[in-house]
Amino acid sequence: MDIIDDAQLRTEEMLQDTVGNIQAEVRGMGVVDGFCEDCDCLIPEKRLKAAPWARRCVACQAEYETEKRRGHK
Missing domain, CATH: 1.20.5 (Single alpha-helices involved in coiled-coils or other helix-helix interfaces)
Known part of the structure; x- marks a missing residue:
């Protein structure tokens, strides 16, 4: 180098x-800055247009909701 x-x-x-x-x-x-607060990946523009308040990507949001229902978050 x-x-x-x-x-x-x-x-x-x-x-x-x-x-x-x-x-x-x-x-x-x-x-909301456009990055998933769980995995730090960029939230797709399509998702932000549909839900401008989204703080998580679809995959992390689904996991968050599952954990929330189980009482873990």
Whole structure:
């Protein structure tokens, strides 16, 4: 690995940290940011158009509701 590769890797790591911090701040404000609060994957645009308040992707929402019915969440 040369100095340019190292610099690029560090820049990517810093960017990921920054994005994570911003996502955490946005979630803390109760704002839906387009990312699933359970798996951190991007919520599909189609789901957000149908349910703009969605905080989870379909798979995580289904799991959340199942666990909630069982009394685990």
